Amino acid sequence: MTDAQTAAERIARLRSEIDEHNYRYYVLDAPSVPDAEYDRLFYELKALEAEHPELVTPESPTQRVGGAALAAFGQVRHELPMLSLGNAFAEEDLLDFDRRVREGLGLDGGIVDYSCEPKLDGLAVSLLYENGQLVCGATRGDGSTGEDITANVRTVRNIPLRLHGEGWPVLLEVRGEIYMPRAGFEALNARAVENGGKTFANPRNAAAGSLRQLDPKIAASRPLEFCAYGIGRSAGELPDSHIGILQALKDWGLPISRELKAVRGIEACRAYYGEIGARRDALPYEIDGVVFKVDSVARQQELGFRAREPRWAIAYKFPAQEELTELLGVEFQVGRTGAITPVARLRPVQVAGVTVSNATLHNLDEVARLGVMVGDTVIVRRAGDVIPQIVQVVPERRPADARPIEVPPQCPVCGSAVERTQLVRRGKGKAAVSEGAIYRCVGRLACQAQLKQAIVHFVSRRAMDIDGLGERIVEQLVDTGLVKSPADLYILTFEQLVVLDGFAEVSSNNLLAAIAASRRPALARFVYALGIPDVGEETAKRLARALGSLSRIEKALPEVLTWLPDVGLEVAHEIHSFFRDAHNRTVIEHLLARGVELQEEGELQAEFAACASLDELLDKLGISGIAATGAKKLAEAAGSLEAVIALSQDWLSLSVTKGLSEKARQALRAFFADAAGVERARAIEAQLREFGMHWESERRSAVGLPLAGQTWVLTGTLESMGRxxxxxxxxSLGAKVAGSVSAKTACVVAGPGAGSKLARAGELGVKVLDEEAFLVLLRQLEG
Incomplete structure (x- = not known):
């Protein structure tokens, strides 16, 4: 067999495989391989065709874009083909692109002006406007013919149905990307899980699947957004630069990228790529690279096109975040709360520039959802610092000896029983119990894995902040039996430490000094350090600031805790249960007895003084049929809790009480006929009085914190202090610190390296302070 025959066979196989992947990706929205695998196949085909140009045919994937339109939709022919872009995967590719551009323009030593913008990971679409009215929306399809998705496009909220302003061409074809922001994607999948539906693998699939719904109501319910990146046909005068055209589109009401930037020369392009790459995971949407285009329209026309891509544009891709590999086995790890987590052991593979050999499987429900088995070929994803995870199985590659994944009956660390958690959903007058997705070791702190993780959390920077107590040292302290609870850290001695592996006189004294320095934590840090389930740093701060003392937090009933902002009943029960546990109380007692002195304790925060009302108390009791309105009517009729209790048993008086249905009256009577119901209601009222939250308690004026009620945003690097x-x-000055800028933001503090948040503040007219002005303001406000 000749080399040409061998190449022809390989080319035929590659074309067949790529066509199948195109069909699954563009038509079915169900890709079976990650982008990196597709790119490898495509570039192998491209290289073979370059070596054997006689074998190139018009039907080759290298000569066209995407796949065929779905028959369920009407077809739209693109009078100007919607081409894809050439890709760069390394700096050399980008430099070659710039060299070709300069050579094509006869600029051997010249500099080219480029536009730069992120490459959104969504679905390319064309929007046709006639006399300013949206008349057609179409997918790219195969580049020549796309699917008519006008009805679905009209439901995307940031696509104008009529162009704004004036001066637009009588015919204008706008091209861009419809995508799903990360937050919307996560919410969509969360709803799907809650309703027992199928989840999407990634935002790109979710966007594509939404636009290919035959019922526009489904598309309308999805959180889709559009971003324009160029134009096709037009009948009218337009600016002479790519940036100018996009700015004109923005003036006419079409969204463009907030990261759009004009630069001079390829070195500035490289800098833009690095800056966007560093912020990639903080962006509110998925991107897979950066698009660079020659900015001058005249120069674009001079450079022209190849068969499937323009010569004046390139997509510089980020390192692949998804790769194929094999699941070799599964191990089970034990966390600080006893949760048993399956961890996938993978055949090592490079993902996003890092060798990945382990990935999280979250829990057994996730294993079932993926349908994954040991031996499977899987797609593993890694984004930034996020723990790698398996996102999809390639079922057609499953071996005959693949094995199911089963949870161990005993803890792999301590041998204690492993039990499945139960979920308790509390509603009006009842609690529904169902099986949870988490399995737990019941050994608690007798299990060394839980003890180690609990102590690692306790000493962490945002908790007790004990410098020098890393995981390796914690493991050694637990393994030698010196530490059996967090409280034991405070009775360690020099003699115990200095004989341990890796310790000497200086390191032993340094660790003891760090432990001593942690004895005076703020109340919020201490509460967070305790590791209460579902209580993160922000909830710990809320508890500390509102209730003001550990004593109140320990005693607080679940219903009382729900008067605090953003504390729901489930979290309230977790907090209450934690402090009722005898072991937890003993650990806290030992911590306080061994010299831990809580700081920033005081009275109940003034805004919560007399914050409760009788109708709210009645509503929180969860009496069936009595919601907020009924509780208000009942409170108005009775005037006190004792009067409500008495009224509930006075059937004649209760029957004429307005605002209550017969069913609600019966439920009220039954609730207070039970001694437990009366005791619970009286206990809540008594605690409200004790804390000063009762409606009859003394109201206090809040000491006016200067930034109370304001929302601030920090962006960039603060050089004189950490973010x-x-x-x-x-x-501490009363402000809420948010992660994104909106019209309600009071001020943005922008340090060096500030990016999109600073730009957004400028768009919205939000006040901006640099670090120096921020420090001056802090000194003024702190007195």
Missing amino acids: EQGKEKLE
Whole structure:
């Protein structure tokens, strides 16, 4: 067999495989391989065709874009083909692109002006406007013919149905990307899980699947957004630069990228790529690279096109975040709350520039959802610092000896029983119990894995902040039996430490000094350090600031806790259960007895003084049929809790009480006929009085915190303090620190390296302070 025959066979196989992947990706929205695998196949085909140009045919995937339109939709022919872009995967590719551009323009030593913008990971679409009215929306399809998705496009909220302003061409074809933001994607999948539906693998599939729904109501319910990146046909005068055209589109009401930037020369393009790459995971949408285009329209026309791509544009892709590999086995790890987590052991593979050999499987429900088995070929994803995870199985590659994944009956660390958690959903007058997705070891702190993780959390920077107590040292302290609870850290001695592996006189004294320095934690840090389930740093701060003392937090009943903002009943029960546990109380007692002195304790926060009302108390009791309105009517009729209890048993008086249905009256009577119901209601009222939250308690004026009620945003680097310290200072002055800029933002503090948040503040006219002005303001406000 000749080399040409061998190449022809390989080319035929590659074309067949790529066509199948195109069909699954563009038509079915169900890709079976990650982008990196597709790119490898495509570039192998491209290289073979370059070596054997006689074998190139018009039907080759290298000569066209995407796949065929779905028959369920009407077809739209693109009078100007919607081409894809050439890709760069390394700096050399980008430099070659710039060299070709300069050579094509006869600029051997010249500099080219480029436009730069992120490459959104969505679905390319064309929007046709006639006399300013949207008349057609179409997918790219195979580049020549797309699917008519006008009805679905009209439901995307940021696509104008009529162009704004004036001066637009009588005929204008706008091209861009419809995508799903990360937050919307997560919410969509969460709803699907709650309703027992199928989840999407990634935002791109979710966007594509939404636009290919035959019922526009489904598309309308999805959180889709559009971003314009260029034009096709037009009948009218337009600016002479790509940036100018996009700015004109923006003036006419079409959204463009907030990251759009004009630069001079390829070195500035490289810098833009690095800057966007560093912020990639913080962007509110998925991107897979950066698009660079020659900015001058005249120069674009001079450079022209190849068969499937323009010569004046390139997509510089980020390292692949998804790759194919094999699941070799599954191990089970034990966390600080006893949760048993399956961890996938993978055949090592490079993902996003890092060798990945382990990935999280979250829990057994996720294993079932994926349908994954040991031996499977899987797609593993890694984005930034996120733990790698398996996102999809390639079922057609499953071996005959694949094995199911089963949870161990005993804890792999301590041998204690492993039990499935139960979910308790509390509603009006009842609690529904169902099986949870988490399995737990019941050994608690007798299990060394849980003890180690609990102590690692306890000493972490945002908790007790004991410098020098890393995981390796914690493991050694637990393994030698020196530490059996967090409280034991405070009775360690020099003699115990200095004989341990890796310790000497200086390191032993340094660790003891760090432990001593942690004895005076703020109340919020201490509460967070305790590791209460579902209580993160923000909830711990809320508990500490509102209730003001550990004693109140320990005693607080679940219903009382729900008067605090953002504390729901489920979290309230977790907090209450934690402090009722005898072991947890003993650990806290030992911590306080061994010299831990809580700081920033005081009275109940003034805004919660007399914050409760009788109708709210009645509503929180969860009496069937009595919601907020009925509780208000009942409170108005009775005037006190004791009067409500008495009224509930006085059937004649109750029957004429307005605002209550017969069913509600019966439920009220039954609730207070039970001694437990009366005791619970009286206990809640008694605690409200004790805390000063009762409606008859003395109201107090809040000491006016200067930034109370304001929302601030920190962006960039704060050189004189960490962002976390800046956040703490703002919160101590009453401000809420948010992660994104909106019209309600009071001020943005922008340090060096500030990017999209600073730009967004400029768009909205939000006040901006640099670090120096911020420090001056802090000194003024802190007196």
